[in-house]
Amino acid sequence: MDRPLKTIWAVILAAGAGTRLAGAAGGVAKQYLEHRGAPLFWHSARTFSRVAGVRGLVFVFPQGDVAAMEKRVSQFFRSENLGLDWAVCAGGARRQDSVAHGLAALPPGCDGVLVHDSARPFVSARTITLLIDALHRGERAVVPAIQVPDTIKRAATDESGTEGVVQTLDRAELRAVQTPQAFATGLLREAHALASADGWDVTDDASMVERMAAHAPGAGIRVAIIPGEPGNIKITTAEDLKRLAEARATIPCVGWGYDVHRFGTEGDRPLVLGGVPVPGGPTIVAHSDGDVLLHALADAVLGTFGGGDIGTHFPDTDARFAGADSGVLLREILAMAEATGVRLVQADLTIITQIPKIAPHAGAIAVNAARLLGLPVDRVNVKATTEESLGFTGRKQGIKAVAVVSALREV
Template sequence: MDRPLNNCWGIILAAGSGTRLAEAAGGVRKQYLEYKSAPLFWHSARTFSRVAGVKGVVFVFPPDDAPAMEKQVRQYFKSEDLGIKWTVCAGGERRQDSVFNGLKELPRECQAVMVHDSARPFVSASLITGLIDAINEGARGVIPAVKVTDTIKRVDGDTVTETLKRSELRGVQTPQAFETKLLIEAHEKAVAEGWEVTDDASMVERLADVAVIPGEQGNIKITNPEDLERLAETKTIVPCVGWGYDVHRFGRENDRPFVLGGVPIQGAPTIIAHSDGDVLLHALADAVLGTFGGGDIGTHFPDTDKKFSGADSGVLLKEVLAMASKAKARIAHVDLTVITQVPRLSPHAAQIKKNICRLLGLEPHQVNFKATTEEKLGFTGEKKGIKAVASVTALREM
């Protein structure tokens, strides 16, 4: 096999019944349990997508769920495109049957495959990268493992028969990575010879050496009712800053009346714009969107859409604030600057600030408004247009 690898896939196993957790989880199978507003299997897909060399993932769901879950996964990718290929297949009666079904869905060009339990949602991208690195360095199979801290004894009924040497023991995790052809060969032999195994490494060990890399203590498996506590969200408040910038040209007599911060200003130049041309609220809306990665106002309110012709920018800002609220971003402070030669804004500054406070639901000490000129330089200095910049600080619940 050519190395380094540039075509690896993950198989995310989400086909289990989760009987040990069913009652504690209200009847929800553990792969569908939500953590931070997404099911466990989707967290694993996100992590795989952040690793260079991973081209796609195969989701393996219970046979009865597979058709519906394919539609569900399609919706997830529409709302959050992970930038990798994907497919869905039905699982089998045993774990090894589900893996074998997933292997059959891999493209022919797939060089290495990583098999992962969806019930391990906390796996890191660095661990997956470490597995790929080990394969690139010549390993045909590699698994992550952690040192065993408890003393392990072999028992027969209620009697200890042997104390195992702890230094030689490891707790094995997933993902487990293998050359694709090797893992397929191992599964074919397992079917032909009736092997019963608990993980894929147990199969491959009969055909080739399997390497070990350090696992992660945080890469735990959600198995028992007490593990559900690990899914309880710990709310973290993170400060976020968004920055906005907008420009509008001055127009002729019949163009848009001058509005700034929602305040009409008499005697000012007209504005060329699709909406009402409020350059300050446009910059402010873009800055608010920036606090939660919401894109820009041109995406949400395109100037190619007739319904936004002459639109009140205050209304558009309120829609942006609703998006921020949904993203759990709370606006804490705004700093606004308008750059223009005309009109003179100091007589209107207090009213503009008051209206911004009203629109944002903020106190006066949380809003700063100022205006300046560019000393007759550039297009603003030549009285051809106006521009505004906005900086917004938000506190976002993560």
């Protein structure tokens, strides 16, 4: 039975000392390492912002860095507004202490939480979406995991100091677990309280829930698994640093989108452009919310990787998409683009209509479109024009929009 959660936040752990990597990284803690012009923790923040359902982020930094990092995160949000609430808090001596501090910083009413290591900057929106879907289905603890390809042996050292094999484990039963890990907030808080009371020392939060389940075998507590991704690696060793500088071919690509909607009568859908309601505008005849600009933008994004058109993915014959928020549909398409290696660079959007006047709303539309795309607002251009009373738009019968998106695709 589905039990949708109301409010889901992510805790991004960036409080580690990174001692194993310090020498190779020039003394820089790995969460602060730069990749494509941004520190690793911000790459994770961007990915979370592209997943519908994530409402906010808690960044956990070392105690001595909190003041400086709060200013830095604020600067990031000013230049690249992710459209999420956020908070910063100090970490603790151990990873589990940092998670506990992050849980304490969550807002009241947050009933779902994703805990993520910032040293995994390549996590995809798809993985996060699968985790959230599992929570909505009623799971209370979910982890992404991949099968272990190697034969794993348990070893021990004898009295002479020689290490030897004690047991060969069945790799068909083994999984390598990744982050983010998703939990019902109340369950994870209960697990942390039990860990603190009993003095547990664990390497991940799922381990706490596993121990909690062992303490209460009849409580129906379990840790579910969704498919992880081999590319969701953790930057831990000097060898891993090569992934940050890995040479890949990057090609420019362009997508073009066009959409039209007819004006309606009283009782049809209110006018929304780029996710921004336009008070006093004409109504729209549409199956979804009728956002002509976001529909054109979605088609343009699909064009950057040959993804077809919005009607293919979200047909107007499907009752599930009746009245659908076009911003949510666009985020789904952006996740598809990300999975193919597409990185958006610029968007140029044109609204073509006789009514209403678009100029008073253009700034708000640009800001919201930039938020949805994960771009700085100066890379999203919004303009409007009439057709000099010609055609159906000139006769005030409808509205249309054109979108052009520039992107880079890694192949």
